[in-house]
Amino acid sequence: MMGAVSLVGHSSARAGTLMNSSEELIARARRGEDEAFRLIFDRYARPIISFIYDMIGHRDLAEELTQETFVRAYKNLNALRDDTKLSTWLFGIAKNVARESLRYKHRDSDKIGIDDDRVIELRDGKLPPDRQLLDKELSGVIQHALGALDHDKRLVFTLKVFQQRSYEEIAEITGSSIPKLKTDLHRARAEMRRRIRPYLGVGYEL
Amino acid sequence: MNCENYKSLIEDYVDGALDQKGVRDVTAHLDSCGACGRFREELVSEQRLYSRYDRGLEVSPALWSSIEARIKQDRATPASGLISRMRERMSGLVAVPRFSPAFAAALVVFAIGVTVAVMSFLNSSSRVSTVATNNPDTNHGDVQKAPTRAPSVPDKTSDAKLPVAPAPDNSKTVKVNRVAPRRNATSTATLTPAQLVREAEQKYVTAIAMLTRDVNKRRSQLDPMLLARFDSALSDIDKTIKDTRRVAHENPEDPIALQYLLAAYSKKVDVLREMTASTD
Numbered sequence: 226m227m228g229a230v231s232l233v234g235h236s237s238a239r240a241g242t243l244m245n246s247s248e249e250l251i252a253r254a255r256r257g258e259d260e261a262f263r264l265i266f267d268r269y270a271r272p273i274i275s276f277i278y279d280m281i282g283h284r285d286l287a288e289e290l291t292q293e294t295f296v297r298a299y300k301n302l303n304a305l306r307d308d309t310k311l312s313t314w315l316f317g318i319a320k321n322v323a324r325e326s327l328r329y330k331h332r333d334s335d336k337i338g339i340d341d342d343r344v345i346e347l348r349d350g351k352l353p354p355d356r357q358l359l360d361k362e363l364s365g366v367i368q369h370a371l372g373a374l375d376h377d378k379r380l381v382f383t384l385k386v387f388q389q390r391s392y393e394e395i396a397e398i399t400g401s402s403i404p405k406l407k408t409d410l411h412r413a414r415a416e417m418r419r420r421i422r423p424y425l426g427v428g429y430e431l
Numbered sequence: 432m433n434c435e436n437y438k439s440l441i442e443d444y445v446d447g448a449l450d451q452k453g454v455r456d457v458t459a460h461l462d463s464c465g466a467c468g469r470f471r472e473e474l475v476s477e478q479r480l481y482s483r484y485d486r487g488l489e490v491s492p493a494l495w496s497s498i499e500a501r502i503k504q505d506r507a508t509p510a511s512g513l514i515s516r517m518r519e520r521m522s523g524l525v526a527v528p529r530f531s532p533a534f535a536a537a538l539v540v541f542a543i544g545v546t547v548a549v550m551s552f553l554n555s556s557s558r559v560s561t562v563a564t565n566n567p568d569t570n571h572g573d574v575q576k577a578p579t580r581a582p583s584v585p586d587k588t589s590d591a592k593l594p595v596a597p598a599p600d601n602s603k604t605v606k607v608n609r610v611a612p613r614r615n616a617t618s619t620a621t622l623t624p625a626q627l628v629r630e631a632e633q634k635y636v637t638a639i640a641m642l643t644r645d646v647n648k649r650r651s652q653l654d655p656m657l658l659a660r661f662d663s664a665l666s667d668i669d670k671t672i673k674d675t676r677r678v679a680h681e682n683p684e685d686p687i688a689l690q691y692l693l694a695a696y697s698k699k700v701d702v703l704r705e706m707t708a709s710t711d
Binding site for chain 2: 266287321
């Protein structure tokens with residue numbers, strides 16, 4: 226399990242330079258400034274590892290594949306044609322890395338297993354009264370429902386709902402047409418809705 | 432438009448992905464349709480649930496450390512000269528595509544073919560020039576005393592590490608010179624190795640331009656992941672071509688530098704051919 230430190234210990238100078246534009250950071254990284262690439266990592270590590278985790282469902286593997294994503298990005302910085310699309314490009318690499326891993330590990334099915342012990346099957350629609358436990362269980366159910374989606378639906382659902390990417394960005398990341406993305410997203414939402422429906426209206430209506 | 436059709440639009444409405452006209456249209460429908468109004472409320476509730484999704488993930492400092500270590504490892508190159516660095520780059524290139532055994536075999540065969548051909552040109556040119564300059568009237572037996580390699584060619588141990596063909600057989604080389612030394616003298620004595628390579632390079636550039644045009648027309652037919660890998664391989668090859676061209680320019684008489692340059696071009700041709708074949 227990973228350490229519970231999130232971007233801790235970074236200097237205030239680094240925090241200040243987080244305002245650097247992506248284009249500027251890319252230019253500096255291309256010139257060989259390691260600190261610039263570190264800032265790119267700081268900015269995008271969390272969304273990338275979350276995205277990969279949603280795609281593959283395994284914590285340790287998600288960390289490993291995030292590492293691979295950033296190493297590939299570093300090696301191919303010169304291949305980035307539009308510096309304003311750094312995050313889209315990174316998600317594209319992460320998508321490829323995750324898919325390669327899935328192809329290798331799950332040749333027979335594009336559904337994924339979840340390694341999280343928080344996944345709890347619903348029984349008779351009865352939910353634990355404790356809100357914290359409910360949150361934990363809800364996250365497990367969402368993960369489980371995500372894992373049951375096929376690859377294309379999981380991809381578009383994750384990018385749209387969790388990463389809040391536009392259809393145009395998702396089309397660039399996935400290589401799919403926008404009409405196909407909309408169809409997949411609509412179906413993914415319906416499948417997810419069916420699985421999380423018992424939680425709708427239970428302690429979450431604000 | 433019926434309510435089922437509106438559902439997709441309502442999803443976009445909740446996502447904020449509709450234009451102004453779409454928003455007006457959906458708002459008007461929601462005002463008049465209770466079922467769709469309830470669907471919208473359900474979507475908003477779902478969004479609230481999803482916003483509470485906690486993966487329990489953290490970005491550990493060890494993650495950056497491992498990335499940094501890999502980057503530094505990748506950047507580290509032996510400081511034993513340009514040829515060594517080129518050799519490493521070329522051996523990496525062979526590993527880059529990894530698309531199919533057939534492709535790998537084709538790469539090797541093609542590279543060997545090109546290299547043997549060019550080295551044969553280079554060697555014969557070098558020999559004939561020597562004969563023509565130093566021994567214009569001697570018989571063919573003197574050819575055996577002429578150098579069969581340029582002075583800068585490393586020993587056999589180094590040759591064994593080259594990415595292409597083994598060194599040509601000396602007996603065959605001598606035999607070739609005995610058969611047609613005069614013809615070679617008239618056809619190649621006026622060309623330097625650098626000129627020969629420039630000719631070959633021009634042919635490669637032309638072939639690459641044609642293949643690239645063809646590939647660009649077919650890019651949309653390629654699997655995005657495969658396309659990304661092809662592009663990555665091409666990017667690496669372009670860097671190698673740039674490096675090897677610079678070294679070859681600085682060392683125009685060095686057959687190894689020229690050999691690497693042509694091998695890099697041949698690999699680019701092969702990757703482009705493979706891209707084209709992948710869409711057939």
